[in-house]
Amino acid sequence: MEGKANIQDVAKRANVSIATVSRVINNQGGVRKQTEERILKAIQELGYIRNAAARTMKSKDTKTIGVIVPDINNPFFPSVMAGIEQKARETGYFAILSSTNESPVVEQEILKNFIERGVDGVIITTANENGDHLKQVHEQGIPMVAVDRSIQYYDVDTVLVDNVKGSYQAVQHMILQGHEKIAIICGPQNTTPGRERFIGYKKALEDYNLKLDERYIFQGDFGERSGYQGAHQLYSLDDRPTAIFSSNNLMTIGCVKAVGDLDWKLGEEISFFGFDDVDIATFLNPKLSVVSRPMHALGELAFQLLHERIQFKDPVPKREYKLSPELIIRESCRLRYPKNSPDGQSLKK
Amino acid sequence: MEGKANIQDVAKRANVSIATVSRVINNQGGVRKQTEERILKAIQELGYIRNAAARTMKSKDTKTIGVIVPDINNPFFPSVMAGIEQKARETGYFAILSSTNESPVVEQEILKNFIERGVDGVIITTANENGDHLKQVHEQGIPMVAVDRSIQYYDVDTVLVDNVKGSYQAVQHMILQGHEKIAIICGPQNTTPGRERFIGYKKALEDYNLKLDERYIFQGDFGERSGYQGAHQLYSLDDRPTAIFSSNNLMTIGCVKAVGDLDWKLGEEISFFGFDDVDIATFLNPKLSVVSRPMHALGELAFQLLHERIQFKDPVPKREYKLSPELIIRESCRLRYPKNSPDGQSLKK
DNA sequence: TCCTAAAATGTAAACGTTTAGATTTTCTTA
DNA sequence: TAAGAAAATCTAAACGTTTACATTTTAGGA
Numbered sequence: 058m059e060g061k062a063n064i065q066d067v068a069k070r071a072n073v074s075i076a077t078v079s080r081v082i083n084n085q086g087g088v089r090k091q092t093e094e095r096i097l098k099a100i101q102e103l104g105y106i107r108n109a110a111a112r113t114m115k116s117k118d119t120k121t122i123g124v125i126v127p128d129i130n131n132p133f134f135p136s137v138m139a140g141i142e143q144k145a146r147e148t149g150y151f152a153i154l155s156s157t158n159e160s161p162v163v164e165q166e167i168l169k170n171f172i173e174r175g176v177d178g179v180i181i182t183t184a185n186e187n188g189d190h191l192k193q194v195h196e197q198g199i200p201m202v203a204v205d206r207s208i209q210y211y212d213v214d215t216v217l218v219d220n221v222k223g224s225y226q227a228v229q230h231m232i233l234q235g236h237e238k239i240a241i242i243c244g245p246q247n248t249t250p251g252r253e254r255f256i257g258y259k260k261a262l263e264d265y266n267l268k269l270d271e272r273y274i275f276q277g278d279f280g281e282r283s284g285y286q287g288a289h290q291l292y293s294l295d296d297r298p299t300a301i302f303s304s305n306n307l308m309t310i311g312c313v314k315a316v317g318d319l320d321w322k323l324g325e326e327i328s329f330f331g332f333d334d335v336d337i338a339t340f341l342n343p344k345l346s347v348v349s350r351p352m353h354a355l356g357e358l359a360f361q362l363l364h365e366r367i368q369f370k371d372p373v374p375k376r377e378y379k380l381s382p383e384l385i386i387r388e389s390c391r392l393r394y395p396k397n398s399p400d401g402q403s404l405k406k
Numbered sequence: 407m408e409g410k411a412n413i414q415d416v417a418k419r420a421n422v423s424i425a426t427v428s429r430v431i432n433n434q435g436g437v438r439k440q441t442e443e444r445i446l447k448a449i450q451e452l453g454y455i456r457n458a459a460a461r462t463m464k465s466k467d468t469k470t471i472g473v474i475v476p477d478i479n480n481p482f483f484p485s486v487m488a489g490i491e492q493k494a495r496e497t498g499y500f501a502i503l504s505s506t507n508e509s510p511v512v513e514q515e516i517l518k519n520f521i522e523r524g525v526d527g528v529i530i531t532t533a534n535e536n537g538d539h540l541k542q543v544h545e546q547g548i549p550m551v552a553v554d555r556s557i558q559y560y561d562v563d564t565v566l567v568d569n570v571k572g573s574y575q576a577v578q579h580m581i582l583q584g585h586e587k588i589a590i591i592c593g594p595q596n597t598t599p600g601r602e603r604f605i606g607y608k609k610a611l612e613d614y615n616l617k618l619d620e621r622y623i624f625q626g627d628f629g630e631r632s633g634y635q636g637a638h639q640l641y642s643l644d645d646r647p648t649a650i651f652s653s654n655n656l657m658t659i660g661c662v663k664a665v666g667d668l669d670w671k672l673g674e675e676i677s678f679f680g681f682d683d684v685d686i687a688t689f690l691n692p693k694l695s696v697v698s699r700p701m702h703a704l705g706e707l708a709f710q711l712l713h714e715r716i717q718f719k720d721p722v723p724k725r726e727y728k729l730s731p732e733l734i735i736r737e738s739c740r741l742r743y744p745k746n747s748p749d750g751q752s753l754k755k
Numbered sequence: 756t757c758c759t760a761a762a763a764t765g766t767a768a769a770c771g772t773t774t775a776g777a778t779t780t781t782c783t784t785a
Numbered sequence: 786t787a788a789g790a791a792a793a794t795c796t797a798a799a800c801g802t803t804t805a806c807a808t809t810t811t812a813g814g815a
Binding site (some may be wrong): 063104106108109110111113114119129130132134136137138139142146154155156163169170172173174177193196197230255303310313314317335336337339340341342406 | 501540
């Protein structure tokens with residue numbers, strides 16, 4: 058039985074009971090030194106590896122958390138996951154990652170699978186913020202933390218970035234640079250970031266007495282392709298915008314690609330501000346201005362909140378954290394007019 | 407016991423034995439229609455969710471595969487994982503992902519954890535190609551497939567791309583464009599891609615009678631920063647190269663960033679070819695030429711091979727697949743001389 | 756040397772499934 | 786109607802741990 062010894066075999070080899078072996082495996086103390094050494098030697102010789110299933114059946118906690126992301130190819134999520142995984146490892150937890158491809162049906166399957174596997178908690182960026190599909194997790198009393206997107210139906214700890222503030226400041230910046238015809242490529246309005254970034258956009262226009270122009274609003278889906286299409290649509294207008302705010306990283310890539318294809322002069326004919334930094338931002342000429350989020354820190358905070366939930370099963374009220382984004386002003390959003398010219402004198406109401 | 411019913415509760419509610427419930431849960435047939443309906447109704451009413459640990463203890467197969475990647479922030483790996491996950495889902499398997507951050511120690515911990523959890527197989531891009539740390543997995547007889555990097559110590563099915571061919575063709579292209587001073591930013595030489603891409607580079611130089619110049623060889627570590635440093639070092643030479651070949655995506659980003667910072671005219675003073683496509687490739691002016699790999703297909707093939715191993719435990723000899731890369735010629739590697747000029751006439755030996 | 760307390764170790768039930776073999780029920784044919 | 790075969794269902798062991806409680810061993814003090 059090479060490589061497949063169980064605790065009984067170890068006990069026999071070391072001349073002790075399985076309970077004593079279990080005490081040693083779990084570092085529980087109460088075992089004589091020489092007994093412990095005999096047991097460790099037996100473990101080594103037999104190549105014993107404990108069986109997580111057996112342990113789970115008895116002790117109920119698996120030291121595992123499940124992480125669910127909607128799009129693993131979006132660089133935001135691997136960064137968040139890196140933060141989660143690092144924190145998890147530091148506290149003896151194991152993080153398992155699964156991706157839904159923005160499908161609530163797949164998300165439901167993954168959640169059921171996680172429940173079956175007895176995960177101690179779940180960190181989720183849900184494909185459906187309504188959240189009624191989370192009933193089973195809720196009924197099982199499994200702690201959950203939502204990242205980047207909220208969950209309506211249940212009270213779940215939530216880690217966000219202040220989307221309103223980030224997009225407000227980005228649009229404000231473009232206004233203060235003299236732009237009045239500012240377009241937005243929106244994320245899905247049934248998501249927190251999609252909705253809130255749109256709110257920030259509108260609020261900034263309102264505060265500076267700028268009229269909301271429906272032509273300048275393109276409804277994207279957070280995918281690169283929709284950014285591309287959005288840019289094309291905006292370009293096709295008779296009265297083109299002079300600035301674009303893109304609501305996420307992938308739509309930024311698509312948008313900028315289209316701007317290039319259309320020979321729409323970035324930084325001259327059209328200014329640009331995107332939400333979430335991207336690799337290309339510093340490569341373009343002009344370099345892109347962006348709203349930047351602390352992704353690794355988001356992941357760490359999410360794990361920390363979840364870990365607290367797992368450890369203290371108190372019915373503490375829901376907590377919501379909004380981290381501050383950071384504006385990174387590069388060059389893609391230049392002055393529309395030189396400073397102090399008459400047209401540049403429009404003021405915040 | 408809301409939400410926490412077990413199979414015994416279901417059996418009681420439906421007035422059958424747990425064996426009959428098990429037959430229904432597992433779609434094994436041999437159950438009368440009306441009995442089955444009663445059982446399904448009881449499952450529904452009680453909110454029964456099966457316990458994977460209990461099942462694993464009895465049936466030994468977990469329908470889970472473990473995936474190990476060295477750097478989750480490298481976009482290559484999420485793409486491969488997307489291919490794995492899609493194929494896994496299609497065949498009723500669950501894929502769990504863990505990242506080593508290029509640490510063999512962490513990799514060992516992850517592997518042990520996977521063994522404890524009874525994964526049916528492992529897909530790995532190892533942090534240590536020597537592979538002697540895989541002894542435990544091997545002893546447990548757990549099927550394994552290596553992706554992108556080989557494993558020396560054990561015979562493991564391997565899915566690679568033809569690195570030699572890809573880098574050979576990229577360097578050949580630059581030679582045929584008239585370049586003779588071609589530099590390389592190498593990946594780690596203890597990795598298959600690092601080693602083989604270097605081999606392709608050398609072979610192309612050799613085939614066209616070009617001397618290997620040590621000054622033009624920079625040893626990187628696949629990270630962005632080393633690409634940046636490599637470009638700086640190459641720039642600092644008295645006799646600068648006229649072309650650079652970068653061995654992976656992140657070093658490409660770093661290299662191109664440095665070229666920009668140095669005002670080293672990309673496409674004019676310095677030509678460029680990178681291995682693996684990157685988002686920025688099509689944004690730069692000039693757009694980057696790259697060797698492109700079918701990442702999603704790599705993932706799908708890796709899963710397929712693993713699945714075959716899991717299903718048929720035959721001692722089939724090790725298989726190695728090398729997919730063909732694709733050259734994407736964009737603009738970053740222009741002619742050093744106009745066509746038909748005397749200096750452009752150098753021929754392959 | 757003996758007694759008592761503390762430490763060390765052992766026993767056995769429990770966790771929740773799956774499934775081999777046993778038992779019961781049903782159906783068909785003579 | 787009865788007998789035999791097939792179908793349906795049941796029983797109970799097993800998987801490998803953990804741990805509450807029991808038992809044994811050891812150590813110290815009178």
